[in-house]
Amino acid sequence: MWLGELTLDALILSQDTALCCTFVALLKQLRSRRSSAGLSFQTLVLFVGARCLHLGSHVIGLHYLPEVLPWFPYLFLNVAGALLGIACLLVFVRCYYSSYEAEKDSFGIGLLERLDCLPKSGPLRHRPVFASLLIYSATLMGALLWYFVRQSQAGFALGYYCCLYEAMSAVALVPQLWMFNQDRRVPAPLATFVVLVAVSRLCTLGFWTAYPTVHPWRVPANRSVQIGSEIVNLLILSDFMYYWLRSTLRGDKDVVLPL
Secondary structure, eight states: OHHHHHHHHHHHHHHHHHHHHHHHHHHHHHHHHTSOTTOOHHHHHHHHHHHHHHHHHHHTTOSOOOSSSOSHHHHHHHHHHHHHHHHHHHHHHHHSGGGOOTTTOOTTTHHHHHTTOSOOSSGGGSHHHHHHHHHHHHHHHHHHHHHTTSOOSSOHHHHHHHHHHHHHHHHTTHHHHHHHHHHOEEOHHHHHHHHHHHHHHHHHHHHHHHHHHHOTTOOOTTHHHHHHHHHHHHHHHHHHHHHHHHHHHHTOSSEEOOO
């Protein structure tokens, strides 16, 4: 039992560590290239928002409580992750926004752009602002739909809070993968960012898979939904992970995607 509880603690700690390190990889990408080229602003906004939202789980008592390891590293990693995420966003906007490839960060607005339906005036005339607002609005609606699928014994507010975090985490990488399919060549730090996200999701999947073995009498009602969600998230990343592994074994400097 002690070893099982330690395994669960370690899986969540590894997940938090991987997510915290994703922002280190993004900062390295920005500083090494002195450019924001190739980085999706939509992904960055969603990812930072998700980490800040996750930080609130400590305040309202929803975060996992370790049974063997001390609780402080979990809080430290989540605070550090949120702060690093905000730092990434500030560095992107204040230092490297001029090199941002807005025309490639077109997930969700490509069709509207072709139909000439984008706003012509006001703050939403700026393409990145409109794209971020659009994907956030879609995520809010998606979280509401997810609420009716995901079982929760808590009230609507707490249930929707969890659904919103999960929806933001699931959607966050999609604009970045969309940009990858246009560039076809991904720099190592940016590839590391995606790999770390995949590692964090593998840890989450391992946690939910192992949980009934450790605690057979208190398995959460939404465990099967969580497992299914993480499998879908990993399947979305599987194509990129294959080419990352292939490029790594070949010794390529960048990850090269097929046409």
